[in-house]
Amino acid sequence: MDYLYAFLVGGAICVIAQILMDTTKLTSGRILVIYVTAGAILSALGIYQKIVDIGGAGATIPLTGFGHSLAQGAIKAVKRDGILGAFTGGLTAAAGGIGAAIMFGYLMAIIFNPKTKP
């Protein structure tokens, strides 16, 4: 059952982006920036956690989920460490994903070459 909800929620989040791309001139980079920021704001307002409760990975795998984990990390760290947590919490929570993206991204870019276009 969680697969069905992940599919539906994840698919719906992607459809919103597709509509934005087709009806406006927003490029994919701008969409990703909007998504991560929107995810952080919705998370701070307590809305995104509800979407995660329903959609599971369908809500955490899209980039809005990245914003959600940044925002929740900051809030939790503030509870624990006070004002310092605002600065450390977000990156601490997202460190796994960002670290993996940098290392795997670098490795793959070194190992592989772009496919020559015919």
Place this chain on the structure above:
Amino acid sequence: MILVLRNNDINLQKDYQKIVKQSTPRPTIFKNCILAFITGGLICDVGQFFLNYFKSLGIDPIQAGTPTSIVMVFIGAFLTGIGVYDLIGKYAGAGSIVPITGFANSIVAPAMEFKREGYVFGVGARMFTIAGPVIVYGVTSSIIIGLIYYLLRL
């Protein structure tokens, strides 16, 4: 042809524009949305599979998101390296851009492309063409949210 153009310049232009308008394929938004929905949903299901797997290992459900992200980033980066992810992206549109695999794709694709500019300013810098802005806006938002939360709690 030149004579015709002189005589019916305006009419011909109008006709031409009409033909251009008719033969330009309309952005098939509906079809794009279906494809984005299916690919986006499937990628999230792959994520759900790993999330369930890490939970079954006894990792705390909140913590299990991190290894899931790491695996998905690896998959996205690898598929971009072997050229498969761009093939998916041709059909999937936002369905392949918005998931975290697309974030990995946005790092690897320009880095590979600009490798000839060197390993520091080619690969090292171009990796962050899209990831840079995403991290800047994401981290800044999270700090502002943390500060607001701190002030509200005082």
